[in-house]
Amino acid sequence: MVALMKISVMDTSASPAFAVETIGLTKRYPLSWKRKIVLALDHLDLQIRPGEVFGLLGPNGSGKSTTLKLLLGLAIPSEGEARIFGLPPDSLEARARVGFLPENPYFYAFLTGDETLRFYGKLCGVTGAKLEKRIEELIDLVGLQNGRERPLRSYSKGMLQRIGLAQALIHDPDLLFLDEPTAGVDPLGSSQIRDLILRLKKMGKTVVFSSHLLEQVQEVADRVAIFSLGKKALEGSLEAMLVENQSTQINLPAELSAEQQERVRQLLVQAGVGAAEIRFTRPHLSLEQLYLRTIQKAPDANPPTHPRP
Amino acid sequence: MISSLKRIIAIGRNTLTEAVRQRVLSVLLIFGLVMVACSVFFSKLLIDEQIKFVKDFGCGAIGLFGFAIALLSTAQLIPQELHNRTIYTILAKPVRRVEFLLGKFLGVVLLLSLSVMLMSIAFAGALYWQEWQGIDSTQIGYDQRTPHWQSSPDMVNMYQRDILEIENQVRDPQLIEAILLIFAKLVMTSGIALLISTFATSSIFTIVTTFMIYLIGHMETVARQVWLGRGAETTLYQSGFLGILSLLIPDMNSFTIVDEILAGNRVPWAHTFNLLGYAGVYLIVLLALSEISFRYREL
Numbered sequence: 001m002v003a004l005m006k007i008s009v010m011d012t013s014a015s016p017a018f019a020v021e022t023i024g025l026t027k028r029y030p031l032s033w034k035r036k037i038v039l040a041l042d043h044l045d046l047q048i049r050p051g052e053v054f055g056l057l058g059p060n061g062s063g064k065s066t067t068l069k070l071l072l073g074l075a076i077p078s079e080g081e082a083r084i085f086g087l088p089p090d091s092l093e094a095r096a097r098v099g100f101l102p103e104n105p106y107f108y109a110f111l112t113g114d115e116t117l118r119f120y121g122k123l124c125g126v127t128g129a130k131l132e133k134r135i136e137e138l139i140d141l142v143g144l145q146n147g148r149e150r151p152l153r154s155y156s157k158g159m160l161q162r163i164g165l166a167q168a169l170i171h172d173p174d175l176l177f178l179d180e181p182t183a184g185v186d187p188l189g190s191s192q193i194r195d196l197i198l199r200l201k202k203m204g205k206t207v208v209f210s211s212h213l214l215e216q217v218q219e220v221a222d223r224v225a226i227f228s229l230g231k232k233a234l235e236g237s238l239e240a241m242l243v244e245n246q247s248t249q250i251n252l253p254a255e256l257s258a259e260q261q262e263r264v265r266q267l268l269v270q271a272g273v274g275a276a277e278i279r280f281t282r283p284h285l286s287l288e289q290l291y292l293r294t295i296q297k298a299p300d301a302n303p304p305t306h307p308r309p
Numbered sequence: 310m311i312s313s314l315k316r317i318i319a320i321g322r323n324t325l326t327e328a329v330r331q332r333v334l335s336v337l338l339i340f341g342l343v344m345v346a347c348s349v350f351f352s353k354l355l356i357d358e359q360i361k362f363v364k365d366f367g368c369g370a371i372g373l374f375g376f377a378i379a380l381l382s383t384a385q386l387i388p389q390e391l392h393n394r395t396i397y398t399i400l401a402k403p404v405r406r407v408e409f410l411l412g413k414f415l416g417v418v419l420l421l422s423l424s425v426m427l428m429s430i431a432f433a434g435a436l437y438w439q440e441w442q443g444i445d446s447t448q449i450g451y452d453q454r455t456p457h458w459q460s461s462p463d464m465v466n467m468y469q470r471d472i473l474e475i476e477n478q479v480r481d482p483q484l485i486e487a488i489l490l491i492f493a494k495l496v497m498t499s500g501i502a503l504l505i506s507t508f509a510t511s512s513i514f515t516i517v518t519t520f521m522i523y524l525i526g527h528m529e530t531v532a533r534q535v536w537l538g539r540g541a542e543t544t545l546y547q548s549g550f551l552g553i554l555s556l557l558i559p560d561m562n563s564f565t566i567v568d569e570i571l572a573g574n575r576v577p578w579a580h581t582f583n584l585l586g587y588a589g590v591y592l593i594v595l596l597a598l599s600e601i602s603f604r605y606r607e608l
Contacts, residue, residue: 029607072401074400075608076605092403093403095401095403095404096403100397100401101398102397102398103394104394105393105394105395105398106394107393108393108395109393110331119323120402122316122319123320123402123403123404124402124403125312125315125403127315168398171402
C-alpha cells in the first residue's frame, strides 16, 4: 500500500483512475513576524476514486480546509502535488469539472437566489435557455422555491447552504468539494443536505466533504480520512473500519419476552456460543433520529402564515 | 478569448450591481440636489461670476465625490470578497485570477462612469438653469434701463451680444475635456488602489496608502524638476530618491490643467489626448503589476 502511495509519476491520461490524487502534498505558512513556519498540511497522500463519497474528519486546524484549498488551486503547495481527474487543480479544465461550497458562505447579499445562480452560471459559460433550465432543476433539487426572488441577505443559514450547493452544481460538475456543508444548519436542514449528498452519489458524482458531525459522515461517506495536526492519521472504508469482527448482532422487529430470550440463548449455546457472551439489548434511536421523526410528523413543516389585518 | 471576456463582463456587472444596490448612488443624488441648490444660494453674484462659480463648484464636486467613490469602492473590492468568502466560489469556477481582477476593476470603472455621467447631467442642469436665469435677468435689466428697447436696433444688437456671451460661457465644449480629464484621474486613482489592495490586508491600509500616493502625485512636478537638476541643490541620494519617486508615482498635478479650462483659457484637444494617453499607459502598468501581485497571493 505504501509503495503504491509513493508512485511519483501521475496518470494524466484522458480517463484517470482517480478523481482526486495527492502525493506528498504539503503546505507551510511562514509567520514572518514571529520567524516561524506553521505546517498546515504534512505530506498528504490521498486517492479518491470517481463516484466515491469521501469524508475529511478532524478537529479545527487539522488541515481539512487547507487540503480543500490546495485541491481547488486557491493555495499553492509548498511541496508535493495534487491532481484533479489527472489535471493540475488550478487549470481551467480541472475547475470546469469541480464544484465548491465554502464553509459558512455569505455570497452576494444583494442578489436574489435566481440572480446568484445566473451569475455563477455565466462564469462557467452556461448561458441562455440552458442556464434557465439548469436553474429550475437546481432550485427543485435543493428545495429553494420560496427563495428565488428574495435577496440573499434575508436567507436563513440553511437556505444559504442550499443556494451554496446549487451554485456549486450549476455547471454539472463531476466532483464536489463541500467544506462543512452542515455547519450551523438545524438538524432538519442538515438531514436534507445529507440526503442531497446521497442523491448526488446516485447521480455518479464524486463528493469530498469535511464535517465535525461524525454520525452524519458515517451515514453518507464510503471512506474517510481522519486528520490530526496537519497529518492524515487514518484512512479507510467505514465498512472495514467500524465493523467489530468479534461480535454478531441480530435485529428483530419485536420485543422478546424473558422466556423467548432463554430459548434463543439455549439454541445459541447448543450452537457452540459461550453463554456468558450472549447479551440481549433493545436498540436505541439516536437523538437526531427522534428529532427528525418528531419534526417530520408535525402536520405542517412550513411556518404558519396569517392574513394581513 | 471571447469566453474570457464574457467572464470579465459578468464579474464587472456583478460588481456594479453590488455598488448600486448598496446605495452608493444615492450619495450622488444628494450631490446633484446640493449643486442645483447652490446656484440659488449664490444668485446675488453677477451673472459671469455665477456661471464661473457653478463651473468651479461642479467640476470640483465631481472630482471630490468621484475620488471618494473610486477610493472607497476599490479599496473594499478584494477584502470584502475574502471576508464573505465569495472569492473562493468564483475562483473555484473556471475563472482565471486575472479575469477576476479585471472584472472587479471593470465594475469600478463602470461605477465611476455612471457616477460621473449622473453628476455631469446634474452639472449641465445647473449650468442651463444659470443660463436661463442669466438671460432672464439680462432682459429684466434692459427693460428697467430702457423701456421699449426692442425698437432700437443698437440695443437689440447689444442685447443679443450679451445673450451670446452667456450662452458661450455656459455651452463651453471645453467642459467635456475637463470632465474627461477628471474621469481619467479617477480611474488612475482606482488603479492605484487596486494594486495596493492586491497585497494589503485591510481596506484602511489601501485607503490611507492610496491617499498618500495621490497627494505625492500632486507634488511630483517638484520632485521631477529636482531630479532633472532644475530645482534646488541636492545630493546624489536625494536626486536618486526623487527620480525613483517621479517614475513610480503618477503625475497627478498634470491634471490640474482642468483649472485652466475653468478659468476660461484654451487647452488644445491634443494636450488633453496626451494626458488621457498618459493615464491609459499608467493604468496598463498598474493593472499588470496588480496581476503579478495577485497571481501569487495566498487566499
